[in-house]
Amino acid sequence: MHSSEYEGVVLGFGDEIINPLWKDYYSDNFFDEMIASDGMPRNASKGLYDFFNSIDEKEMQDRRTAGELAIREMGVSFTVYSADSNTDRDWPFDVIPRTIEGSEWDPVSESLKQRSRALNEFIHDVYNEQRIFSDGIIPSEIVLKSPNFKSACLGMSPPFRAWAHICGTDLVRDTDGEFYVLEDNLRVPSGVAYMLENREVTKRILPELFEHYDIRPVDDYPLQLYKMLASLSPRKNPKPTIVVLTPGIFNSAYFEHAFLAHSMGAELVEGGDLFVDDHNIVFKRTIDGAVRVDVVYRRIDDDFIDPEVFRPDSMVGVPGIMRAWRDNNVAIANAPGSGVADDKVIYSFVPEMIRYYLDEEPTLASVETYLCMNEADRIYVLNNIERLVVKPANESGGQGVLIGPHSNREEKEKCKESIAKQPRNYIAQPTLSLSTAPTYVDGKINPRHLDLRPFILHGRDIWVTPGGLTRVALKRGSLVVNSSQGGGSKDTWIVELKE
Amino acid sequence: MLARVADRVYWMARYLERAESIARVTNTFSHLMMDLPIGTELTWRTLLEIFEADKDFRKQEIAYGEISTLEYMIARPENMSSIFYSVKAARENARTTRDVLPEEVWESVNELYVYSKEFAHKSIDRRNRFNFLTNIVKRCHALNGLLMTSQIRDHTYRFIKLGHLLERIDITTRVVGTVYSAVESRDVKNRAFDSLIWAGLLESLSAIGNYRRSIGPMAEPHAAINFVFLQGRLPRSLVFCFSGIRKSLTCLNGHEKVIEPIDEALVMLDSFNAEKMSPKMMKIFVQDLQICAERLSLGATSMWFSSSSS
Numbered sequence: 001m002h003s004s005e006y007e008g009v010v011l012g013f014g015d016e017i018i019n020p021l022w023k024d025y026y027s028d029n030f031f032d033e034m035i036a037s038d039g040m041p042r043n044a045s046k047g048l049y050d051f052f053n054s055i056d057e058k059e060m061q062d063r064r065t066a067g068e069l070a071i072r073e074m075g076v077s078f079t080v081y082s083a084d085s086n087t088d089r090d091w092p093f094d095v096i097p098r099t100i101e102g103s104e105w106d107p108v109s110e111s112l113k114q115r116s117r118a119l120n121e122f123i124h125d126v127y128n129e130q131r132i133f134s135d136g137i138i139p140s141e142i143v144l145k146s147p148n149f150k151s152a153c154l155g156m157s158p159p160f161r162a163w164a165h166i167c168g169t170d171l172v173r174d175t176d177g178e179f180y181v182l183e184d185n186l187r188v189p190s191g192v193a194y195m196l197e198n199r200e201v202t203k204r205i206l207p208e209l210f211e212h213y214d215i216r217p218v219d220d221y222p223l224q225l226y227k228m229l230a231s232l233s234p235r236k237n238p239k240p241t242i243v244v245l246t247p248g249i250f251n252s253a254y255f256e257h258a259f260l261a262h263s264m265g266a267e268l269v270e271g272g273d274l275f276v277d278d279h280n281i282v283f284k285r286t287i288d289g290a291v292r293v294d295v296v297y298r299r300i301d302d303d304f305i306d307p308e309v310f311r312p313d314s315m316v317g318v319p320g321i322m323r324a325w326r327d328n329n330v331a332i333a334n335a336p337g338s339g340v341a342d343d344k345v346i347y348s349f350v351p352e353m354i355r356y357y358l359d360e361e362p363t364l365a366s367v368e369t370y371l372c373m374n375e376a377d378r379i380y381v382l383n384n385i386e387r388l389v390v391k392p393a394n395e396s397g398g399q400g401v402l403i404g405p406h407s408n409r410e411e412k413e414k415c416k417e418s419i420a421k422q423p424r425n426y427i428a429q430p431t432l433s434l435s436t437a438p439t440y441v442d443g444k445i446n447p448r449h450l451d452l453r454p455f456i457l458h459g460r461d462i463w464v465t466p467g468g469l470t471r472v473a474l475k476r477g478s479l480v481v482n483s484s485q486g487g488g489s490k491d492t493w494i495v496e497l498k499e
Numbered sequence: 500m501l502a503r504v505a506d507r508v509y510w511m512a513r514y515l516e517r518a519e520s521i522a523r524v525t526n527t528f529s530h531l532m533m534d535l536p537i538g539t540e541l542t543w544r545t546l547l548e549i550f551e552a553d554k555d556f557r558k559q560e561i562a563y564g565e566i567s568t569l570e571y572m573i574a575r576p577e578n579m580s581s582i583f584y585s586v587k588a589a590r591e592n593a594r595t596t597r598d599v600l601p602e603e604v605w606e607s608v609n610e611l612y613v614y615s616k617e618f619a620h621k622s623i624d625r626r627n628r629f630n631f632l633t634n635i636v637k638r639c640h641a642l643n644g645l646l647m648t649s650q651i652r653d654h655t656y657r658f659i660k661l662g663h664l665l666e667r668i669d670i671t672t673r674v675v676g677t678v679y680s681a682v683e684s685r686d687v688k689n690r691a692f693d694s695l696i697w698a699g700l701l702e703s704l705s706a707i708g709n710y711r712r713s714i715g716p717m718a719e720p721h722a723a724i725n726f727v728f729l730q731g732r733l734p735r736s737l738v739f740c741f742s743g744i745r746k747s748l749t750c751l752n753g754h755e756k757v758i759e760p761i762d763e764a765l766v767m768l769d770s771f772n773a774e775k776m777s778p779k780m781m782k783i784f785v786q787d788l789q790i791c792a793e794r795l796s797l798g799a800t801s802m803w804f805s806s807s808s809s
Contacts, residue, residue: 249595258597258598261598267501268598269501272503273501273502284501285501285502285503285805286500286501286502287500287501287505287752287802287803287804288500288752288753289752
C-alpha cells in the first residue's frame with residue numbers, strides 16, 4: 001500500500017531517509033499523539049521520535065525484550081478468566097511512551113476536578129435532599145430504578161461530602177485532538193498499579209531518555225492515596241488503621257490490590273479478616289487479637305460488601321460493615337452507593353450537573369449520547385446502528401459493547417432485540433475516531449488506537465494523576481483497549497517543555 | 500500481623516517441610532528395599548504407615564506393591580500425604596502471602612510446583628524416581644536457605660519456623676515409631692541386616708554422618724533412636740525442634756499457654772533412654788510425644804491463627 005494515496009499523517013515528508021521500522025507509518029485521518037498532520041513529531045514527542053528513529057530493528061527488539069523481562073521479574077500480571085482455569089498473564093506493555101504536553105494537560109486536570117466535584121455533589125444529593133429531581137434536571141425514576149442506587153445509603157453524609165473517593169475517568173481524543181470523557185468509573189476502578197509499573201519499566205529500559213526529558217513523576221500516587229484515605233478516618237488519631245479489602249486471589253485485579261496495600265504500607269485483608277462487633281466497630285483479626293480499623297479501601301462491589309444488607313450469599317464481604325459505616329465508625333472508600341453516578345445514562349447528564357451544582361460551564365467535552373429509553377433516540381439508534389457504539393448502561397470492562405461498524409449483521413440484530421426489550425439498559429454514541437500513537441507490533445512501528453484513564457482522588461482535597469494509564473488496542477483498526485480483550489498499555493508522559 | 504496471614508505462612512512452611520521429608524524418606528526407603536535380602540525386608544506398607552496414608556490407600560482398594568505405593572506417595576493429587584499434594588498446598592499458601600515474604604520465595608515455590616506437576620507422575624518407576632526425589636529435596640533446601648538468609652526476623656519468620664520445626668517433630672516421631680514397630684514385629688530369624696534399616700532411618704533424618712562421627716560406624720537401634728530424639732545439636736532431633744520452637748515463640752503475645760506442651764515434652768525427653776524401653780513402652784512414649792506436638796499445634800491455632808472475635 002502506498003501511503004501517498006491517502007490523506008492524513010504520512011511520515012517521511014520530503015527526501016528524508018526513512019527508518020525501515022517506521023516504513024508506511026500512516027495514521028489515516030486520526031489524531032496521532034506523536035506525529036502532527038504535517039508529518040513532523042509534535043513538540044513533546046520530538047526527543048522520543050528522534051530516539052526511536054535512530055535505532056534499528058534489532059535494538060528495538062532488544063528494548064522490547066528488556067521490557068518483557070522487567071515485567072516478569074517485577075511480577076506484574078493480571079488474571080484472565082477462562083472456562084476451566086484462571087491464569088496469570090504478564091501485563092502487555094508497549095515500549096514507546098505516549099506524550100502529552102504539560103500545558104495541554106493542566107486544563108484537562110482542572111476539568112477532571114470540576115467533574116469530580118459535580119459527581120460527588122450529585123451522589124450526595126441523590127441520597128439526601130434529591131433537589132436535582134425536584135428541580136426537574138434529571139427524571140427521578142432513571143436514578144431511583146437503577147440497580148446502582150442503594151436505598152441503604154439514604155441520609156448518609158460522609159466526610160467532605162465525598163463519596164467517589166477514587167475515580168478512573170476514561171478519556172479519548174477525537175480527530176480534532178480534543179479530549180472527550182468516555183465514562184466515569186466510580187465503583188472500584190482499576191489500573192493504577194499498571195500506570196505505576198509502566199513507569200518503572202520505562203525507566204529501566206529507556207533510561208537515556210529521562211536525562212533530557214522533563215517528565216512529571218507518577219510515583220507519589222500511593223502516598224496521595226494514603227493521605228486521601230487517612231483524611232476520611234472517623235477517629236482523629238495521627239496514624240489511622242487503613243486496610244485494602246480484596247475479594248481474593250481469584251479476582252482479576254488481585255495483583256493491584258496487593259501492590260497498593262504494599263506501597264501504602266497498609267494491610268491487604270479478605271472479608272474473613274474483618275468483623276464488626278455489637279457496638280458497630282470494625283476490627284481486623286491479628287495474632288495479637290482484634291485491632292480496630294478506621295478506613296477500608298474496598299475493592300469489592302457494593303452488592304458483595306455486606307451480606308447483612310446486600311447479597312446474603314456473598315462470601316467475600318464483611319457482615320455488619322454497613323452498620324459501622326452508617327454509625328460513622330469506619331470510612332469506606334469508595335462510599336457504598338457511589339455507583340449510582342457510574343451509569344452510562346447518568347453520564348449524559350453530567351454537563352447539566354456541573355451547571356446545576358457548581359454554576360460553572362463544563363470544560364471537558366462529553367460524547368453525544370442517545371438514551372434508548374427516549375423514543376426519538378431509540379428510533380434513531382435502531383435505524384443507524386451500523387454507525388454507532390451501543391453500550392449497556394451498567395457494565396464495565398467493555399462487556400456487552402457493540403461497535404456498529406465492526407460488527408456483523410447477526411450481532412446487530414441481536415443487539416436491536418435487546419434494546420427493544422430493555423431500552424433503559426442501553427445507550428448509544430457515535431463511533432469516535434480514537435487517536436493513535438506509534439506502537440511496536442509485528443516487528444514494525446504502527447499506529448494503534450488508544451485511550452487514557454487518569455485517576456482522581458477526592459477526600460479533603462482533590463488530586464489528579466499526571467497523565468494516567470494509557471491503554472492501547474494492539475490489533476490493527478481495533479478500538480477495544482481492555483486488557484482482558486487483547487489490549488496493551490503504554491507509559492504516559494506529561495512533558496514540561498523548556499521555554 | 501493478620502491472623503490469616505500467620506496461619507498461611509505457618510502452613511506453607513509445614514507443607515514445604517512435609518514435601519521434603521516425604522521425598523527423603525521415600526528415597527531412603529526405596530534404596531533399603533533394594534539392599535535388604537529377600538525375606539528380611541520391610542513391606543511397602545510400612546512407607547504408607549509412616550505418613551498415615553495406609554487407611555486411605557486401603558479404602559481405594561489398591562493392591563500393595565512398589566509401583567502402587569510410590570505412585571500414591573509421590574504423585575497422587577488427592578492423597579494429602581503425597582509430595583505433589585504438599586507442594587501444591589505450599590504454593591497456595593505462599594501465593595496469598597507474597598507481600599510478607601522475600602520476593603524470590605513465591606517464585607521458587609511456584610517453580611517447585613511447576614516442576615512437580617510436570618514430573619511427579621513420570622517419576623514412579625525406579626529409573627526416574629531417584630532423580631525426582633533428589634530434586635525435590637534440593638529445591639526445598641534452596642527455599643529454606645532463601646528464607647534463612649533473606650527473611651526479616653519478624654513474626655512471619657517465627658511462624659515459618661514454628662511450621663517448619665513442628666512438621667519435623669511430626670516426621671521424626673512417625674519415622675521412628677513406625678520403623679521401630681515394623682522391625683520388631685517382623686517374624687524374621689536373620690537379623691544380621693537390621694543395621695541397614697537403622698542406618699536408613701538415620702539417613703532419612705539427615706543424621707547418618709553425624710551419628711557415625713559421634714557414636715560409631717554401626718547403626719544400633721537404641722543408639723540411633725537416642726540420637727535422633729536427644730541430640731540437641733542435630734536439626735531434626737526432637738530436642739532441637741522443641742527447644743527451637745520454644746525460643747522462637749517467646750517473642751509472641753500469649754505464648755505462655757501455647758508452650759506448655761513443649762515443656763512437658765522436654766521433661767519427658769530429659770529422662771528418655773531407648774535402651775530401657777520395651778517395645779510397648781516405646782510405642783506409648785512416641786504417642787505421648789505426638790500428643791504434645793498436636794496440642795502445640797492446636798494451641799497456636801487458637802491463640803494466633805483464628806484470633807478470637809473480642
